[in-house]
Amino acid sequence: MGSTWGNNLKISIFGESHGEGIGAVLDGLPPGVPIDLTRIQQELNRRSAKGNPLATPRKEEDQIEILSGVFNGKTTGAPLTGLIRNENTRSGDYSKTKDLMRPGHADFSGNIRFQGFQDYRGGGHFSARLTAPLVFAGAVAKEVLRVIKPALIISSRIVSIGGISDVSLPQWQDYDDLSNNFKNPAFPLYTPDLEISMKDEIIAAMNDHDSVGGIIEGFVIGLDPGIGNPFFESIESRLASILFSIPGVKGITFGAGFGLTNKRGSQVNDPMIINNGRVETLTNNNGGINGGISNGMPVVFQVAMKPTPSIGKQQQTINLAAMENASLEIVGRHDPCIVVRAFPVVEAATALCLVDFLI
Amino acid sequence: MGSTWGNNLKISIFGESHGEGIGAVLDGLPPGVPIDLTRIQQELNRRSAKGNPLATPRKEEDQIEILSGVFNGKTTGAPLTGLIRNENTRSGDYSKTKDLMRPGHADFSGNIRFQGFQDYRGGGHFSARLTAPLVFAGAVAKEVLRVIKPALIISSRIVSIGGISDVSLPQWQDYDDLSNNFKNPAFPLYTPDLEISMKDEIIAAMNDHDSVGGIIEGFVIGLDPGIGNPFFESIESRLASILFSIPGVKGITFGAGFGLTNKRGSQVNDPMIINNGRVETLTNNNGGINGGISNGMPVVFQVAMKPTPSIGKQQQTINLAAMENASLEIVGRHDPCIVVRAFPVVEAATALCLVDFLI
Amino acid sequence: MGSTWGNNLKISIFGESHGEGIGAVLDGLPPGVPIDLTRIQQELNRRSAKGNPLATPRKEEDQIEILSGVFNGKTTGAPLTGLIRNENTRSGDYSKTKDLMRPGHADFSGNIRFQGFQDYRGGGHFSARLTAPLVFAGAVAKEVLRVIKPALIISSRIVSIGGISDVSLPQWQDYDDLSNNFKNPAFPLYTPDLEISMKDEIIAAMNDHDSVGGIIEGFVIGLDPGIGNPFFESIESRLASILFSIPGVKGITFGAGFGLTNKRGSQVNDPMIINNGRVETLTNNNGGINGGISNGMPVVFQVAMKPTPSIGKQQQTINLAAMENASLEIVGRHDPCIVVRAFPVVEAATALCLVDFLI
Amino acid sequence: MGSTWGNNLKISIFGESHGEGIGAVLDGLPPGVPIDLTRIQQELNRRSAKGNPLATPRKEEDQIEILSGVFNGKTTGAPLTGLIRNENTRSGDYSKTKDLMRPGHADFSGNIRFQGFQDYRGGGHFSARLTAPLVFAGAVAKEVLRVIKPALIISSRIVSIGGISDVSLPQWQDYDDLSNNFKNPAFPLYTPDLEISMKDEIIAAMNDHDSVGGIIEGFVIGLDPGIGNPFFESIESRLASILFSIPGVKGITFGAGFGLTNKRGSQVNDPMIINNGRVETLTNNNGGINGGISNGMPVVFQVAMKPTPSIGKQQQTINLAAMENASLEIVGRHDPCIVVRAFPVVEAATALCLVDFLI
Secondary structure, three states: OOOEEOOOOEEEEEEOOOOOEEEEEEEOOOOOOEOOHHHHHHHHHHHOOOOOOOOOOOOOOOOEEEEEOEEOOEEOOOOEEEEEEOOOOOOHHHHOOOOEOOOOOOHHHHHHHOOOOOOOHHHHHHOHHHHHHHHHHHHHHHHHHHHHOOOOEEEEEEEEEOOEEOOOOOOOOOHHHHHHHOOOOOOOOOOOOOOHHHHHHHHHHHHOOOOEOEEEEEEEEOOOOOOEOOHHHOHHHHHHHHHOOOOOEEEEEEOOHHHHHHOEHHHHOOOEEEEOOEEEEOOOOOOOEEOOEEOOOOEEEEEEEOOOOOOOOOEEEEEOOOOEEEEEOOOOOOOOOOHHHHHHHHHHHHHHHHHHHHO | OOOEEOOOOEEEEEEOOOOOEEEEEEEOOOOOOEOOHHHHHHHHHHHOOOOOOOOOOOOOOOOEEEEEOEEOOEEOOOOEEEEEEOOOOOOHHHHOOOOEOOOOOOHHHHHHHOOOOOOOHHHHHHOHHHHHHHHHHHHHHHHHHHHHOOOOEEEEEEEEEOOEEOOOOOOOOOHHHHHHHOOOOOOOOOOOOOOHHHHHHHHHHHHOOOOEOEEEEEEEEOOOOOOEOOHHHOHHHHHHHHHOOOOOEEEEEEOOHHHHHHOEHHHHOOOEEEEOOEEEEOOOOOOOEEOOEEOOOOEEEEEEEOOOOOOOOOEEEEEOOOOEEEEEOOOOOOOOOOHHHHHHHHHHHHHHHHHHHHO | OOOEEOOOOEEEEEEOOOOOEEEEEEEOOOOOOEOOHHHHHHHHHHHOOOOOOOOOOOOOOOOEEEEEOEEOOEEOOOOEEEEEEOOOOOOHHHHOOOOEOOOOOOHHHHHHHOOOOOOOHHHHHHOHHHHHHHHHHHHHHHHHHHHHOOOOEEEEEEEEEOOEEOOOOOOOOOHHHHHHHOOOOOOOOOOOOOOHHHHHHHHHHHHOOOOEOEEEEEEEEOOOOOOEOOHHHOHHHHHHHHHOOOOOEEEEEEOOHHHHHHOEHHHHOOOEEEEOOEEEEOOOOOOOEEOOEEOOOOEEEEEEEOOOOOOOOOEEEEEOOOOEEEEEOOOOOOOOOOHHHHHHHHHHHHHHHHHHHHO | OOOEEOOOOEEEEEEOOOOOEEEEEEEOOOOOOEOOHHHHHHHHHHHOOOOOOOOOOOOOOOOEEEEEOEEOOEEOOOOEEEEEEOOOOOOHHHHOOOOEOOOOOOHHHHHHHOOOOOOOHHHHHHOHHHHHHHHHHHHHHHHHHHHHOOOOEEEEEEEEEOOEEOOOOOOOOOHHHHHHHOOOOOOOOOOOOOOHHHHHHHHHHHHOOOOEOEEEEEEEEOOOOOOEOOHHHOHHHHHHHHHOOOOOEEEEEEOOHHHHHHOEHHHHOOOEEEEOOEEEEOOOOOOOEEOOEEOOOOEEEEEEEOOOOOOOOOEEEEEOOOOEEEEEOOOOOOOOOOHHHHHHHHHHHHHHHHHHHHO
């Protein structure tokens, strides 16, 4: 329970960090959608640590195998299943720390929830490695959107790392800028070109055997007005329900988010105009959503990611088996900043959510 | 679609602001739970504008009638239905502005979504008035929790209004303080005793024919560890999916939220200890949740509420029927600050989410 | 749990036989569908005992009140709620037999399931009276089908009573006959014109303080091919899941049903032909469904209804409170043959199922 | 859409007859359940054609590989995934008949539903081969039941083949006989020991290049009273929804089924007694279910299976590409009587349904 999502498109993710493999089943895809495996693998590579000097030394190929649902290069409409075999596992790293609960991790809460039977190696099913099936599923969703909404743009960007913001970024209110930046390719594959100060922050954390958090902004440009629902099936509700499933996410805001709370209505009610026969708003404080439903402006949201809890520094914790206090230095291979790998996951979750609304 | 929520407890809310009535059906309640109608009415009164000088002049009695599911004062286990008849409606207020889309409202997005057939009077089904059935449903959920988890505390507080914070409040990290404050009654009915500067901010907005936003903090004290799931059915995912359904909510964070993004892992990984044979954390930056599952510490979250979009000030908007630009001065009866009425809704949503997890 | 159904259209029924009222909420209706209350009331009247000499002496008006979801005579797209107040209740009839479990009824199983807290008066939520909200919901679904599939025919007929078949009926294989019979009105309101021998069977049962069962056939003519899904969301799976919720239904077959089990494939594989540029089958042993998906032929199914368990004859049973054997003579007002009132319920369930597939 | 089932246990089946592989994901299993792979493989072997002279010459090993969800021989509580690679495929058999719609098959309806993109080889996702993942999932469910309800018996038997009944079988009313037959092993693996006349019927069909149907009876002994729900989540509704997903099933009855329709209430209302302090019924015409809820008696149901539509005999059909009439002789390898392989599928579906109710 908990690894299945969706109303019209049912997504089921499975696997553990150090088990046989990880994967996803997508049930409810429209038939006849061309599946470009190169593009899908490219999305997985964006998430992968391979070739990323700011990421964990555990480098996985994350090679996807399609087990079902594709015939003659197109979706059949039957469940589409992708499998990634785990390869570069060093389970020995984890057995020693089996009873030492890593602070900030799901070790303790997961142990209680699953009565000690969970696969503790590398976080098991809780591992951020499970975002690979999410990215795979999202990449398939992007293939669907390419067909049913070719003008739609889903993208993301890293807004800040460890409190250091990218000053060169246009502000989210300037959706014209955003639109201009993303006019051409249907799904521009954003590659973070972090400012030197942001990179330095990550490297400093790495050298300190520590980690840093950051903020990712997701956006959808070109979504027709009228998508979504009031209340429980609002865009915000649905998008939050899938975004909060990404390990490390602790906050989600839409539009101006918490900035709205210290403003007057007259300052942030987005004034409306007719522009070339199209209804638009002059500002986008509501992030493209009113009453849970898209208003035609860019859907913009920010995702707060905490620092990776796995750090090399000595930490105060407990030995759950012995029920005694303990100290812990994690010696496995970990990411100093999950933010640099999580932005494709944010996009994937967004793509899945949109397909679920649109099919 | 969109007005039904829940896995184990199915909640269905219905009604429009100026229709016959509003209400909720709860399917899946455990049988034998005593239903104290006085307590339920009290919850509705907390949300009501009646007797609240900071709220809209539209004063509704919000008298609940139980139509089904209660027999001899206890739940039967069959669907429990509550109905509130609408009384104090002045539909004439709205007909004039039918084609003028209120900025920041669901008027335009809802019109597109429902092809112009939505009940436009007072926002129809999009109205914040629909939070009354949510509060009713949440009050029933609290009755359930009283029986199945008598030590559980669900409460809330207003953290800031228009950017002015309540300086007297203990910080959320100090969950001991929170616990001490809420030791006695199972469900302390928080009554906002706003600082004079916060009240002044609301009154100033009211006098300006304007509105202000604010932040509400919700918390759950005494939740056992091990509740929740990884990924899509995490506490964060489920709670966000129901909290984002409250009109005006544009952001949700857990624990230290966005504050985590500019910190190091070593600063915010909550150190663990054994305290009197119980596993605890020294800080609560994760808001009581790791890997989507409760860790036994207080579940703490903050909800960003935007200023009520209905304001008296002149605003730039469009006439959708004529497809031309227009200006609008809303003359109906509205709340200058929905925050002072929304905190019981936050609690209600939390109670519903917990019952859904716990039954 | 158990009183909510649907993927795209969520139906929630509520109420007890002797409570305040019974009703239904439909969430997910398309907006703009004209709602003809006369037609909806007419469907309720078909199910009603009023004016039916073969039905229970408890005559309810079953007057429907629409509480939400209709504005200016059309659906808004928000939840549509209908309420029927209970009127003609004689709860005194039931209190005496509270602990005497009626054989064939849900008294015992329901008592265990709901731990004795269920409303025992008149069967409470288990009462066949709850089929009134189903008929109401189905009548709304028929209004939707009128708009989105105007050529579609949903109807039913009583095939047998107490083992006595209506010999005048065309056989289900002769779908041409069926089609011809139902060519004109979109939803012909079948009125059973039972053969004298069938009526006599009911009257005989009534005079014996007994009851009889029977078979209802439902059919859908004009359903496009390609509706439905393989496996769990097949037409058979979905239709069965809603039809088996009708009290008293103990069997459902599609097409030739059990008749297929003693045949060869060569006898019952429906041969296919091109007829006027349309794909048809020469026979319809599969009842219009292959692999869970409509093939364009009439969808035909039969529903086995057991005799109403409430009978006046003395029966052997138990007193659950005393845990001792007992005998029981039920003296309330009951139907001698629920079949004559259940056919509109079968149609309603079918209409709901189709709307769920088609919207 | 359509290959995912379950409320508390989510089952997702995937694969095509001639694709890479077939499998199932089970999400929501309780943790700590020992998984005996030998027993699971044994269930798959019962369904397999291997060693069964009455089955198709296509003999698959159906070797299951567990990809996730099992650690140290026990369920972890995370999704459990099983994969069966397809081996003995001869896709060439099918390409020739791609446009010739097999009568009685999903070829035509599936083609319309999936717009011609479905994998047509061997029926693709519609193939009865997909019952292997169902049996796998059911075998895992049986492992769960072994732990949580060790006294429960789920079994099945072949009641008739081509209209020839097994006269030696005890009647379903005699649940004492049933109980005695199945007292000892928790899950007796029924092996059909068909009477000679039944075998002869299958062989005759095979020799005629034809096929025959039959009836399978499923039963559950030892189910506590009080399991299930009224209406849409009744045992009948849930069990039917999963049983009707088995290819070839066209009818399902509970208890005396259609036999109830020609009886009086006084004949079939099961009289109740106290027997050794336990509530029982003297007969079991209701098949252990009243009002959708178990009453403690054996749950008994019958499943009508049509003759396998794939037959060698010449049949009248259409060429869908050419839209012209055609004749067809199917030359692939097929089962003359799917009944002899379907009984473990009936048990598997039953086990899954019960686990979904009981966890």
